[in-house]
Amino acid sequence: xxxxxxxxxxxxxxxxxxxxxxxxxxxxxxxxxxxxxxxxxxxxxxxxxxxxxxxxxxxxxxxxxxxxxxxxxxxxxxxxxxxxxxxxxxxxxxxxxxxxxxxxxxxxxxxxxxxxxxxxxxxxxxxxxxxxxxxxxxxxxxxxxxxxxxxxxxxxxxxxxxxxxxxxxxxxxxxxxxxxxxxxxxxxxxxxxxxxxxxxxxxxxxxxxxxxxxxxxxxxxxxxxxxxxxxxxxxxxxxxxxxxxxxxxxxxxxxxxxxxxxxxxxxxxxxxxxxxxxxxxxxxxxxxxxxxxxxxxxxxxxxxxxxxxxxxxxxxxxxxxxxxxxxxxxxxxxxxxxxxxxxxxxxxxxxxxxxxxxxxxxxxxxxxxxxxxxxxxxxxxxxxxxxxxxxxxxxxxxxxxxxxxxxxxxxxxxxxxxxxxxxxxxxxxxxxxxxxxxxxxxxxxxxxxxxxxxxxxxxxxxxxxxxxxxxxxxxxxxxxxxxxxxxxxxxxxxxxxxxxxxxxxxxxxxxxxxxxxxxxxxxxxxxxxxxxxxxxxxxxxxxxxxxxxxxxxxxxxxxxxxxxxxxxxxxxxxxxxxxxxxxxxxxxxxxxxxxxxxxxxxxxxxxxxxxxxxxxxxxxxxxxxxxxxxxxxxxxxxxxxxxxxxxxxxxxxxxxxxxxxxxxxxxxxxxxxxxxxxxxxxxxxxxxxxxxxxxxxxxxxxxxxxxxxxxxxxxxxxxxxxxxxxxxxxxxxxxxxxxxxxxxxxxxxxxxxxxxxxxxxxxxxxxxxxxxxxxxx
Numbered sequence: 079x080x081x082x083x084x085x086x087x088x089x090x091x092x093x094x095x096x097x098x099x100x101x102x103x104x105x106x107x108x109x110x111x112x113x114x115x116x117x118x119x120x121x122x123x124x125x126x127x128x129x130x131x132x133x134x135x136x137x138x139x140x141x142x143x144x145x146x147x148x149x150x151x152x153x154x155x156x157x158x159x160x161x162x163x164x165x166x167x168x169x170x171x172x173x174x175x176x177x178x179x180x181x182x183x184x185x186x187x188x189x190x191x192x193x194x195x196x197x198x199x200x201x202x203x204x205x206x207x208x209x210x211x212x213x214x215x216x217x218x219x220x221x222x223x224x225x226x227x228x229x230x231x232x233x234x235x236x237x238x239x240x241x242x243x244x245x246x247x248x249x250x251x252x253x254x255x256x257x258x259x260x261x262x263x264x265x266x267x268x269x270x271x272x273x274x275x276x277x278x279x280x281x282x283x284x285x286x287x288x289x290x291x292x293x294x295x296x297x298x299x300x301x302x303x304x305x306x307x308x309x310x311x312x313x314x315x316x317x318x319x320x321x322x323x324x325x326x327x328x329x330x331x332x333x334x335x336x337x338x339x340x341x342x343x344x345x346x347x348x349x350x351x352x353x354x355x356x357x358x359x360x361x362x363x364x365x366x367x368x369x370x371x372x373x374x375x376x377x378x379x380x381x382x383x384x385x386x387x388x389x390x391x392x393x394x395x396x397x398x399x400x401x402x403x404x405x406x407x408x409x410x411x412x413x414x415x416x417x418x419x420x421x422x423x424x425x426x427x428x429x430x431x432x433x434x435x436x437x438x439x440x441x442x443x444x445x446x447x448x449x450x451x452x453x454x455x456x457x458x459x460x461x462x463x464x465x466x467x468x469x470x471x472x473x474x475x476x477x478x479x480x481x482x483x484x485x486x487x488x489x490x491x492x493x494x495x496x497x498x499x500x501x502x503x504x505x506x507x508x509x510x511x512x513x514x515x516x517x518x519x520x521x522x523x524x525x526x527x528x529x530x531x532x533x534x535x536x537x538x539x540x541x542x543x544x545x546x547x548x549x550x551x552x553x554x555x556x557x558x559x560x561x562x563x564x565x566x567x568x569x570x571x572x573x574x575x576x577x578x579x580x581x582x583x584x585x586x587x588x589x590x591x592x593x594x595x596x597x598x599x600x601x602x603x604x605x606x607x608x609x610x611x612x613x614x615x616x617x618x619x620x621x622x623x624x625x626x627x628x629x630x631x632x633x634x635x636x637x638x639x640x641x642x643x644x645x646x647x648x649x650x651x652x653x654x655x656x657x658x659x660x661x662x663x664x665x666x667x668x669x670x671x672x673x674x675x676x677x678x679x680x681x682x683x684x685x686x687x688x689x690x691x692x693x694x695x696x697x698x699x700x701x702x703x704x705x706x707x708x709x710x711x712x713x714x715x716x717x718x719x720x721x722x723x724x725x726x727x728x729x730x731x732x733x734x735x736x737x738x739x740x741x742x743x744x745x746x747x748x749x750x751x752x753x754x755x756x757x758x759x760x761x762x763x764x765x766x767x768x769x770x771x772x773x774x775x776x777x778x779x780x781x782x783x784x785x786x787x788x789x790x791x792x793x794x795x796x797x798x799x800x801x802x803x804x805x806x807x808x809x810x811x812x813x814x815x816x817x818x819x820x821x822x823x824x825x826x827x828x829x830x831x832x833x834x835x836x837x838x839x840x841x842x843x844x845x846x847x848x849x850x851x852x853x854x855x
Contacts, residue, residue, distance in 0.1 A: 129176065137170070137178040145169050146190060153194035159464035162187045237768050240555060274325050281318070288315040298324055349701055353687040359679075362686050370634045376678035380671050387669070387721055388652045391661070394728040398660040403732050406663055412645050417737055426816040429809065434823060436798035437791075441826045442485060442757075442783065445790040446477045453528055455521040455782075459512050467512060475500065479508045483776055484783030485827075486760030495829070509775070518778040519585075525785040526608040529582055534796050537814040539579025544612035545743045546599050546621050548572040549751040550591070552764040553773065571765075573754075573777045576602030577747040578610050581819050582788050586781050588774045595620040599637075600630060600695035604688070614638060616743045624719030625712065629695055631722040632685040638736070640744050644727055650720045661728070670717050677714035684711075746818075750784075753820040757784050759827060791819040 099114045116124065129136065145166040152165045163183055170177055177183075203211070236252075239245035277293045291314045295303065305320045332338035339348040354362075367374040373382050398404075404414045440448075450456055456476040460467050469475055478500050482492035489502035489509075529535060552570045574587040574595060585602035589595070599621045603612060614636040622639040630637040641647070649664045658665070687693050701712075729736060755763060758780050765776050795817075799809060 352693040376675045433798040437794040449786045458520040484779035535580040541610040543579040545616040545747040547747040548574040597699040624716040627722040628715040628719035
């Protein structure tokens, strides 16, 4: 009965683990002569009794018709068989039906999915003209002409090149080719065009330098107006070239801030339509505020925040009266006392040497195989259709593929060094058809959850804190995602990691170098589905801004970054009439409480939408940037962020222990970045791929290999510690806390090199002379 309640179906008695049977014998005090497996007749009686007791119905034709109708409806919007199977299982559980065998559900789902897809394909095909059908058929035609200008499937899939004139011309020619498909302009008729843009388009055919001043230009700044508007013979005219640049520049800013949107776009859609409706928000506000201990109305919320800011400022002022953590220099700027670094003691180095001596040498492939034996992480990989893999030894193939891309060897080098076990085509095919970012994340999640069960990582942290930071990876310069990074130098992209204080990475994003890293700082925590769930997040200067502090606070996340230029930020006081004796020079403004109160509901609605998965924080933070001057919601988030950031900074400048903690945890993510550089040793660490999906995959593979190595090191370190303790060694926890699982000295990164003098080569003399006919000619 317990098995049924857990699984939803009756497992065969022979499949029940021996450990469970022994546990039941022990609890029920049964003798050995009592059989664990009943006869078929007894089993039938038991099953029927359990069904009657739990009021569960046996799967029958009525249940099949029930889920068939529901799955047929769901198949119109969902395509993955696993999603459709989940729909069927949820309905069966809801209606109190016993779950059938998986093969029964699988056959039914595939049959229904095939019928629905065929109907949808027929519906689409009927709406196409003969020419459009021929056009689509030609997409799949194979051509050997690399300069073929016709639209092909490879042309559709190819990513854009770098943002240069040649790249723009190629992109424009590709767009022109794609627009030859039917009457594509009809798709653009519903897009609203602002008057200024319409004016520019109406005059795009003209080559005159000046255009008549017939539009309203109140939206442009005085600097732009000086460039765009000139006066000729007492009449104001518009300089055409400057006008076009001005309008497109302002339009780009409007897209960024969300004040303008593109219908049907993903990045530039109206984000307000993605939020929960007012009717959906109202019932959630009170419960959500209760969980976070916030008042559930704007007046009380502002009063609560005001009192909290006043209290923090008062306490810090009292602390600074006794312990002066900062001084004011001759320029009137606050200077924070430097924290002395903590050197590693000789005892820790000695213990680390003893532990390393007991850790066996391993190769990375051996580590991946060990983790596969423990966790069966390759079970998450497979065909996107959900079918069983049709390849021989799939686990071995998945391990080769993971090592190939995770260490950046690539399919060709992996095939050369695998002694014929795999070919480059087998590896690249497996990567394309069997593995996705979501599947790798599921495998990493298994490793993280297992790692969290060990007691050794608890010596390093609690799992309630994490740090976020980016590391630059070189990619092709001729790539739209490649940008020059000022801080790191050179072209490339950024791998943005969220690393737990237990030293293991929880999530990784691939972002371009030009993006402010703070935009993605919250996404990693929300997308992290592992057992390690931090509520405090550390970062460096790039990982913070006013709106980020505000959204973090409303999400219940404590944002505690290491801010380099903290003295340049605005400290706000709770009211204009409040002054402080010791920290007065820090404050530069007063909180606009009315702005927070006015937009309190809008901010809560945004946060509830994030919690409901309707929109990601990065989507909103891209809109709520420093250029959102007209957006009142941005102004409200910025004001709330100033309050939260002021409370954090006041604690930061007065609390030495907090500064030590922030430095220590942000150093962990720096160590993780260095560890990844060691793991990603192939091709000098450069990612030789232009496809943005593949760029993301490379980083996921790398995280998977790194997590496997961290788990293996933790296992070996734990066994070594147990051995030392059994030999009478006394190991204090503070010594273990100074260590990390990023040990690499015992890992044979490049595998084994074997000298085999028994392999006799061909005689040297056989190759000395070439055929004489060569020299006669």
